[in-house]
Amino acid sequence: MCDQTFVAATFGPCECCGKASPLMNIYIKTEAINYCSFCVEVMACAGLTAGESVASLKKESETLKKKLEEERGKLSDIELNQVAEKVEVLGALAIKTRRVLKGHGNKVLCMDWCKDKRRIDGKVIVWDAFTLNKEHGLNLPCTWVMACAYAPSGCAVACGGLDNKCSVFPLSLDKNENLNAKKKSVAMHTNYVSGCTFTSSDMQLLTSSGDGTCALWDVESGQLLQSFHGHTADVLSLDLAPSETGNTFVSGGSDRKSNIWDMRSGQNVQSFESHESDINCVKYYPSGDAFASASDDATCRFFDLRADREVAVYQKDSVIFGASTLDFSLSGRLLFAGYNDYTINVWDVLKGTRASILFGHENRVSRVRVSPDGTALCSASWDNTLRIWS
Amino acid sequence: MTIRRARPDRVQHFRPRMHCLKKLEAVVVEMQSGVKGSEQKLNVTTIPHVITGKDIIAWITNKMKSTTEESEAFGTMLVAYGYIYPLQNHRKLVMCNDSSLYRFQTPYFWPTQKWVAVDSDYAIYLAKRNIRKKGMLEPYEQAHYNHLHEWLNHKWDFIVMQATEQYKAYWIVNKPPRRTHSAMHNGLELLIDPNSDEVCNPCRDSSVLSSSVCAGSLLQKIPFDTYRRMNLFYQQAIMSSKVKSSVSLGALNKYVATYKNHDPFLAPCLPSNPWLTDNDTYWTLNMRQVEVPTKMRVERWSFSLFELLSDLRGRDDFKVFLKKEFSGENLAFWEAAEELKWGTASSMTSKAETIFKTFLAPGAPRWINIDGRTMGLTVKGLDHPHRYVLEAAQTHVFLLMKKDTFFRYLKSPVYKEIQKKALNPEPHNF
Numbered sequence: 001m002c003d004q005t006f007v008a009a010t011f012g013p014c015e016c017c018g019k020a021s022p023l024m025n026i027y028i029k030t031e032a033i034n035y036c037s038f039c040v041e042v043m044a045c046a047g048l049t050a051g052e053s054v055a056s057l058k059k060e061s062e063t064l065k066k067k068l069e070e071e072r073g074k075l076s077d078i079e080l081n082q083v084a085e086k087v088e089v090l091g092a093l094a095i096k097t098r099r100v101l102k103g104h105g106n107k108v109l110c111m112d113w114c115k116d117k118r119r120i121d122g123k124v125i126v127w128d129a130f131t132l133n134k135e136h137g138l139n140l141p142c143t144w145v146m147a148c149a150y151a152p153s154g155c156a157v158a159c160g161g162l163d164n165k166c167s168v169f170p171l172s173l174d175k176n177e178n179l180n181a182k183k184k185s186v187a188m189h190t191n192y193v194s195g196c197t198f199t200s201s202d203m204q205l206l207t208s209s210g211d212g213t214c215a216l217w218d219v220e221s222g223q224l225l226q227s228f229h230g231h232t233a234d235v236l237s238l239d240l241a242p243s244e245t246g247n248t249f250v251s252g253g254s255d256r257k258s259n260i261w262d263m264r265s266g267q268n269v270q271s272f273e274s275h276e277s278d279i280n281c282v283k284y285y286p287s288g289d290a291f292a293s294a295s296d297d298a299t300c301r302f303f304d305l306r307a308d309r310e311v312a313v314y315q316k317d318s319v320i321f322g323a324s325t326l327d328f329s330l331s332g333r334l335l336f337a338g339y340n341d342y343t344i345n346v347w348d349v350l351k352g353t354r355a356s357i358l359f360g361h362e363n364r365v366s367r368v369r370v371s372p373d374g375t376a377l378c379s380a381s382w383d384n385t386l387r388i389w390s
Numbered sequence: 391m392t393i394r395r396a397r398p399d400r401v402q403h404f405r406p407r408m409h410c411l412k413k414l415e416a417v418v419v420e421m422q423s424g425v426k427g428s429e430q431k432l433n434v435t436t437i438p439h440v441i442t443g444k445d446i447i448a449w450i451t452n453k454m455k456s457t458t459e460e461s462e463a464f465g466t467m468l469v470a471y472g473y474i475y476p477l478q479n480h481r482k483l484v485m486c487n488d489s490s491l492y493r494f495q496t497p498y499f500w501p502t503q504k505w506v507a508v509d510s511d512y513a514i515y516l517a518k519r520n521i522r523k524k525g526m527l528e529p530y531e532q533a534h535y536n537h538l539h540e541w542l543n544h545k546w547d548f549i550v551m552q553a554t555e556q557y558k559a560y561w562i563v564n565k566p567p568r569r570t571h572s573a574m575h576n577g578l579e580l581l582i583d584p585n586s587d588e589v590c591n592p593c594r595d596s597s598v599l600s601s602s603v604c605a606g607s608l609l610q611k612i613p614f615d616t617y618r619r620m621n622l623f624y625q626q627a628i629m630s631s632k633v634k635s636s637v638s639l640g641a642l643n644k645y646v647a648t649y650k651n652h653d654p655f656l657a658p659c660l661p662s663n664p665w666l667t668d669n670d671t672y673w674t675l676n677m678r679q680v681e682v683p684t685k686m687r688v689e690r691w692s693f694s695l696f697e698l699l700s701d702l703r704g705r706d707d708f709k710v711f712l713k714k715e716f717s718g719e720n721l722a723f724w725e726a727a728e729e730l731k732w733g734t735a736s737s738m739t740s741k742a743e744t745i746f747k748t749f750l751a752p753g754a755p756r757w758i759n760i761d762g763r764t765m766g767l768t769v770k771g772l773d774h775p776h777r778y779v780l781e782a783a784q785t786h787v788f789l790l791m792k793k794d795t796f797f798r799y800l801k802s803p804v805y806k807e808i809q810k811k812a813l814n815p816e817p818h819n820f
Contacts, residue, residue, distance in 0.1 A: 065624055204732055289645075
């Protein structure tokens with residue numbers, strides 16, 4: 001079984017100010033030191049010393065970038081499809097629509113599965129997907145809900161969108177209760193909320209926003225626990241790592257970069273820049289050692305975290321429209337990606353070829369999600385329906 | 391009408407999603423020389439350069455080397471985006487694989503021209519809509535209509551005339567039919583990058599911009615502290631440990647192989663995939679509190695400690711084993727530390743105290759055995775309890791469990807017993 005790499009972020013007294021807090025490991029002239037995030041900021045914003053200028057800093061930045069590429073290149077001794085040569089070819093996949101959920105009056109922008117593997121949350125409606133019953137209906141004051149997430153316990157739902165906030169609604173079994181009254185506004189950003197997800201518990205919420213930052217919130221008090229700066233444009237998507245340490249998450253943005261963050265210190269641990277256009281969606285591989293991203297440049301790319309580089313590109317001449325969403329199957333062999341040309345392409349992750357293509361939607365596919373037990377795939381679309389495939 | 395290759399670029403604003411449309415245009419330009427056009431007689435007039443759906447789809451299939459189904463979907467996209475418009479059934483914007491007739495749209499109206507919507511255009515649009523809907527406009531449309539009527543009153547005759555003309559002459563008018571994908575549909579589209587003031591200026595001149603020119607002017611306004619931060623990041627990234635590709639890719643390969651039989655998309659579920667057969671036995675057999683788990687589930691526990699702990703039924707079984715070994719405090723500590731990490735901010739101090747009293751204080755009832763250095767750090771950190779104060783200790787305990795206890799569990803009689811007891815349900819045959 002592959003060994004999970006533990007991100008060894010230390011915690012303790014900062015070497016600059018002495019306060020105990022989560023530390024970032026940084027290097028000043030190749031010497032490793034540990035500073036708390038506040039001291040790092042102070043250091044970064046300190047005025048230009050003699051001999052430095054914007055141009056010299058820029059040149060230093062470029063040389064360092066080249067050096068990083070060199071270091072990465074030294075260890076890349078093999079490509080993914082070479083490794084996969086011995087893997088047997090996938091048999092033909094027979095995936096068809098098994099259920100169609102109609103009931104939204106308007107475009108469905110996002111959805112999420114509940115842990116008990118049956119219910120899905122659309123824009124506003126909680127469905128029991130198997131029996132096609134609608135369990136709850138929520139009315140939100142904001143018209144564009146762009147992100148929604150189910151709490152791990154199944155008792156609450158978080159939604160956010162163009163109203164710059166992310167609110168948590170507790171779900172109750174009593175259908176007559178006015179759920180809107182119990183709404184709790186948790187996150188406040190200065191621009192729209194593009195993605196949200198609960199961490200391992202109901203008590204914390206991670207959000208990404210159009211203002212270029214991601215933030216971790218405490219649900220009970222609405223307090224901001226940690227914020228993550230580093231993207232130079234809107235952050236469009238985020239995903240939590242599934243590993244047992246569960247301390248990192250990946251975010252992708254309009255600046256074509258995808259970054260890995262450490263939740264404890266707020267530090268940007270790794271960064272990948274190889275897409276040619278906005279990254280619409282990022283998702284971790286089930287083992288937690290890799291992730292994939294879907295972009296407007298019509299490709300999906302696969303990045304390995306331990307080798308620190310891009311290892312596969314999933315593209316085809318006939319696929320011209322941008323991919324807006326993606327998800328892995330349970331074993332990680334299949335990658336389902338939804339595109340703006342109304343189709344879902346199924347890629348073989350290891351071999352890099354397309355395994356299948358799913359038709360059926362009549363408008364853009366806005367979100368695809370595999371159920372937690374892996375038995376089905378749900379796709380939400382701008383044609384007002386959700387389809388379950390199996 | 392032939393499409394000239396050299397087209398003047400009008401009003402190019404910063405619009406990232408145009409990336410795919412540019413590729414699409416390249417295909418359309420090739421297509422117009424590839425697909426045969428002919429003349430179509432209609433009453434007294436003839437429509438030149440008409441192409442059939444069949445020909446288009448055959449050309450696409452040939453060029454992209456794809457299936458007919460895929461070419462049909464691609465053709466529908468071309469119609470939806472307005473590059474080709476249907477002559478007969480213009481309400482339904484799909485490409486049909488038969489002899490239905492289409493024409494190429496002039497580049498003047500291609501979506502990539504990115505015209506700034508001018509008020510009089512919008513007024514004409516509203517007037518047409520008014521005519522079509524016989525006065526029943528949406529409230530916001532009505533409000534805009536009234537406002538424009540007031541403001542553009544001097545040209546209102548022109549606007550109404552344009553509207554009626556355009557409304558009458560369907561195929562003669564070159565404007566894309568309504569309900570075509572318009573810029574309004576791209577919800578997150580912004581004409582100007584909102585972060586541009588901080589980082590760069592959007593390039594607004596109407597001359598053609600190559601991406602390198604744009605990038606050059608983009609970098610001008612990056613302030614020095616951003617460079618500092620980038621440098622810090624690069625230095626850290628260079629120094630961070632990396633693994634050889636062959637090693638990590640091999641690990642990925644192994645992961646896929648291990649889980650292959652557990653993936654419902656690749657191997658059949660036992661007894662049956664509920665979505666396929668409408669029978670939810672699979673779910674009832676795999677519920678949280680089931681007395682006897684299925685064989686597949688038990689097999690999954692052996693993959694890694696993480697799998698074992700995340701399946702709560704597996705965790706229970708592990709606890710039974712630990713009780714027999716009298717080493718349950720490790721798992722209990724790990725669970726308590728998880729609760730602290732993910733708990734509410736207000737309960738932090740009280741939880742930290744209980745954990746200290748139960749697990750860490752010398753002579754505590756469930757004292758865990760960790761090395762002196764970690765213990766020292768943790769105790770010191772507990773003076774000012776922070777969410778991640780138990781991080782080091784928790785990792786140490788987890789590694790201990792993973793490298794030692796877990797393997798002993800797999801060889802233990804507890805696990806072997808549950809393996810024997812585990813169900814192997816018969817596959818349903820419907």
